[in-house]
Amino acid sequence: MAAIMAGRGQGLEQDFDFFVVVDFEPTCVKDARIFPQEIIEFPAVLVDGATGRIESAFRRYVRPKHHPVLTQFCRELTGIRQEDVDGGVDLGEALWLHDAWLKAATAGAGNKRRVRLAVVTWGDWDCRSMLEFECRFKGIEKPSYFDQWINLRVPFQEALVGGGRVNLQEAVRAAGLDWEGRLHCGLDDACHTARLLAEIMRRGVKMTITGSLAPPPPVQQ
Numbered sequence: 001m002a003a004i005m006a007g008r009g010q011g012l013e014q015d016f017d018f019f020v021v022v023d024f025e026p027t028c029v030k031d032a033r034i035f036p037q038e039i040i041e042f043p044a045v046l047v048d049g050a051t052g053r054i055e056s057a058f059r060r061y062v063r064p065k066h067h068p069v070l071t072q073f074c075r076e077l078t079g080i081r082q083e084d085v086d087g088g089v090d091l092g093e094a095l096w097l098h099d100a101w102l103k104a105a106t107a108g109a110g111n112k113r114r115v116r117l118a119v120v121t122w123g124d125w126d127c128r129s130m131l132e133f134e135c136r137f138k139g140i141e142k143p144s145y146f147d148q149w150i151n152l153r154v155p156f157q158e159a160l161v162g163g164g165r166v167n168l169q170e171a172v173r174a175a176g177l178d179w180e181g182r183l184h185c186g187l188d189d190a191c192h193t194a195r196l197l198a199e200i201m202r203r204g205v206k207m208t209i210t211g212s213l214a215p216p217p218p219v220q221q
Contacts, residue, residue, distance in 0.1 A: 012206045017109050018055075018117040019047040019197060019207070020102060020145070023189040024126050025080065027064050030073040036137055038064040039130060040085050041078065041186035042094040045194040046105050047120075049207075052198030056105040059187045060097055061088035065138075078184050092140045099143050119149040122168045122193050124211050132213060148212035152197055155207060159200045168192060175199045 025041035027034055043059040061084040064070075070082055089097065106115045121127055127149045135142045156171055172179050172192050177199060181188030201207065 012201075012204050014049040014201065014207055016049040016116045016118045016207065018049050018106055018115060019120045019150070019194075020117055021045040021047060021120045021190045021194045021197065022126055023122065023186045023193060024130050025078045025184065025186040026130060027067045027070065028074045028077065029071050034067060036066050036134065037130065038062070038066060038134055039091055039094075040064055040070070040074075040080055040088070042091075042098060043187035043190045044098055044102070045187075045190045046102070047194050047197060049116075052201050054191070054194050056101070057187065057191070058098055058101045060094045061085050062091050062094050063088040065090070078186070079182050091134060091138065095140065095142050117145060118207065118209060119145055120152055120193065120197055120207075121149050122152050122171075122189070124149075124151050128211060128213065148209050150207055151210045152193060152200070154210045155200050155205045156196065159203045159205045168196075172196050 022042075022044045024039045024043075026037045026039050028037070039062050041059065042062050044057070045054055046056040046058075047053070048055050061080065063085050068085070070080065070085060075081065088094075102117075106117065109115050119127060127146055131142065131146055134140070153165075153171075156175075160174055166174060168189060169179055169183055169192075172195065175196055177192075177195055179192065181191070183189070197207075
């Protein structure tokens with residue numbers, strides 16, 4: 001992890017004590033859609049909101065229920081092995097383990113009664129589509145902090161005017177950062193997103209929530 005530590009931020013003071021960067025990897029097939037799509041890698045990287053420094057990292061492989069055997073395309077794209085998911089946990093346990101890790105990692109944040117944190121993604125898919133769909137489909141309760149997030153594409157456009165729509169790897173390089181690791185490895189992608197977040201913070205961009213889930217409809221009496 002030392003090789004990908006973000007530097008000390010020098011931009012605006014942020015409204016969040018920590019950022020939780022996630023980048024899920026799901027089951028997939030080549031040139032087609034798989035249903036239901038399921039998360040198979042659950043990574044997260046904790047970033048200090050004051051310094052931009054990566055404080056801790058989390059990863060669990062998740063055992064898919066409906067398509068337990070990964071396709072060759074999926075294995076080659078993500079680098080995830082069949083034995084990784086065979087020995088993984090179900091999504092509900094992964095969420096519980098992630099929540100426990102997050103609470104432990106932020107427990108020493110001064111004497112604040114409540115830690116202010118924001119989930120960060122590259123794009124809206126991770127929280128708006130993937131996690132929300134699978135939790136609803138399987139009847140899994142997830143922590144409420146996943147109901148809103150910062151799509152880093154938005155502040156990236158503010159920090160690098162005229163950047164256009166680029167993928168994560170292109171964005172990292174456009175910010176003058178080196179790309180290390182494997183593309184579509186969830187933890188590597190989350191670490192690169194965290195480094196890009198720190199660089200955008202350093203350039204003076206204030207992070208604000210860009211996406212959220214609509215509240216559920218009221219229950220009819």
